[in-house]
Amino acid sequence: MDEVKVIEIKKSVFAENEKDADALRQELKSKGVFLLNLMSSPGSGKTTTLIQLINKIKDKVRIAVMEADIDSDVDAVKIKKATGVPSIQLHTGGMCHLDAEMTRQGLDNLNLNEVDLVILENVGNLVCPAEFDTGSCCNVMILSVPEGDDKALKYPLMFSVCDVVLINKIDILPYFDFDMEKCSKNIHERNPQAIIIPISAKTGEGVNVFADWLLHEVQEWKAQTREF
Amino acid sequence: MDEVKVIEIKKSVFAENEKDADALRQELKSKGVFLLNLMSSPGSGKTTTLIQLINKIKDKVRIAVMEADIDSDVDAVKIKKATGVPSIQLHTGGMCHLDAEMTRQGLDNLNLNEVDLVILENVGNLVCPAEFDTGSCCNVMILSVPEGDDKALKYPLMFSVCDVVLINKIDILPYFDFDMEKCSKNIHERNPQAIIIPISAKTGEGVNVFADWLLHEVQEWKAQTREF
Numbered sequence: 468m469d470e471v472k473v474i475e476i477k478k479s480v481f482a483e484n485e486k487d488a489d490a491l492r493q494e495l496k497s498k499g500v501f502l503l504n505l506m507s508s509p510g511s512g513k514t515t516t517l518i519q520l521i522n523k524i525k526d527k528v529r530i531a532v533m534e535a536d537i538d539s540d541v542d543a544v545k546i547k548k549a550t551g552v553p554s555i556q557l558h559t560g561g562m563c564h565l566d567a568e569m570t571r572q573g574l575d576n577l578n579l580n581e582v583d584l585v586i587l588e589n590v591g592n593l594v595c596p597a598e599f600d601t602g603s604c605c606n607v608m609i610l611s612v613p614e615g616d617d618k619a620l621k622y623p624l625m626f627s628v629c630d631v632v633l634i635n636k637i638d639i640l641p642y643f644d645f646d647m648e649k650c651s652k653n654i655h656e657r658n659p660q661a662i663i664i665p666i667s668a669k670t671g672e673g674v675n676v677f678a679d680w681l682l683h684e685v686q687e688w689k690a691q692t693r694e695f
Numbered sequence: 696m697d698e699v700k701v702i703e704i705k706k707s708v709f710a711e712n713e714k715d716a717d718a719l720r721q722e723l724k725s726k727g728v729f730l731l732n733l734m735s736s737p738g739s740g741k742t743t744t745l746i747q748l749i750n751k752i753k754d755k756v757r758i759a760v761m762e763a764d765i766d767s768d769v770d771a772v773k774i775k776k777a778t779g780v781p782s783i784q785l786h787t788g789g790m791c792h793l794d795a796e797m798t799r800q801g802l803d804n805l806n807l808n809e810v811d812l813v814i815l816e817n818v819g820n821l822v823c824p825a826e827f828d829t830g831s832c833c834n835v836m837i838l839s840v841p842e843g844d845d846k847a848l849k850y851p852l853m854f855s856v857c858d859v860v861l862i863n864k865i866d867i868l869p870y871f872d873f874d875m876e877k878c879s880k881n882i883h884e885r886n887p888q889a890i891i892i893p894i895s896a897k898t899g900e901g902v903n904v905f906a907d908w909l910l911h912e913v914q915e916w917k918a919q920t921r922e923f
Contacts, residue, residue, distance in 0.1 A: 508819075508842075509846055511842075537851070541848060561852065591849065592822050593819065594765065612841075613839065613864065614738025615738045617769060618737055620769060623766050624765070639870050
């Protein structure tokens with residue numbers, strides 16, 4: 468099995484997470500590094516989506532991945548093996564989310580001079596990660612078809628903090644009672660600005676739409692760095 | 696739409712949750728009330744499973760349901776409508792779990808003299824609810840096929856605190872790369888005592904196995920009450 472770096476994340480000592488998150492964002496901007504925070508429930512397909520995404524854009528931007536998990540390093544190993552990009556594992560020691568200081572502990576283990584885009588795969592959880600700004604430049608979440616079209620009603624904060632909602636596993640739509648229109652309506656009620664992109668991480672369908680959006684965002688961010 | 700009681704749960708003031716949970720369990724034993732704590736990820740089928748289960752056993756035991764949710768009362772309404780048993784909604788106000796004191800706030804809104812079995816549907820989250828003893832007599836979790844067979848590796852605490860793991864959505868096994876044997880092995884590595892029951896809440900398959908187990912547990916509990 469390929470080995471990946473495993474970082475044991477310590478509990479944050481900073482009480483003021485928002486201030487710390489803004490400081491981290493500014494720091495990343497000055498370095499021209501775009502940080503994407505990816506959130507979802509367990510099993511919605513974060514890692515598979517990342518593999519598809521990274522293989523589509525890795526020739527255009529320099530990418531590094533931070534995989535947060537309570538335990539195990541299976542995801543970091545899988546990403547590294549399937550994409551070849553640098554991938555480290557962050558162990559949260561049972562904690563259910565990452566805040567800005569914990570994210571910084573992860574970033575300290577990457578060489579940011581050689582990276583344009585850092586993707587943080589947050590802990591699988593629709594509740595707690597939504598409450599903590601990681602310092603990311605954008606928040607993306609995955610909702611998968613088997614989870615149901617009503618999730619924006621039940622986890623409103625998560626849907627309201629995300630710039631993009633990827634609806635994953637659309638290849639199995641025929642086997643589920645999932646109403647895409649109702650789902651979009653529920654999401655837009657919580658967050659009218661949310662960009663909703665249906666994808667199948669398994670077949671790759673729709674992933675290019677997200678990839679194009681992301682490449683554009685990274686370029687815009689780096690343009691701001693030059694003005695910085 | 697049918698109306699259900701919605702309880703706004705306040706943050707617990709008790710620091711010593713374990714002590715409080717034990718006290719609640721003793722209190723429930725003295726009253727002959729069995730409390731089942733049901734946990735899972737969002738969208739794994741908690742509510743659908745409960746409807747199947749309750750309709751199979753409601754003529755044998757007197758049941759009440761407490762549906763915990765960050766927001767909305769869709770689940771409590773659905774349960775009440777589909778089963779006819781008393782169902783109340785607990786709003787956690789953004790909190791990601793229930794502890795014993797919060798569970799007690801819910802129980803205070805039920806008439807425990809007329810109930811043998813209270814089912815608590817915890818907040819959809821594989822992380823935080825595992826950390827807090829609710830005072831329940833047993834913990835049951837649902838892992839659904841689309842979530843993947845590796846979840847016990849990633850959320851070890853949840854799997855280790857549960858007496859029963861229901862593997863739900865087995866009707867769609869043909870469409871997923873889910874290895875039941877590997878899944879069971881992963882679970883038993885974390886928790887050798889775990890009872891694993893494959894079910895389909897959609898078709899009802901396997902739910903009677905869980906129903907029989909549960910009826911037996913409730914009877915045992917009530918037998919202890921008589922000795923109490």
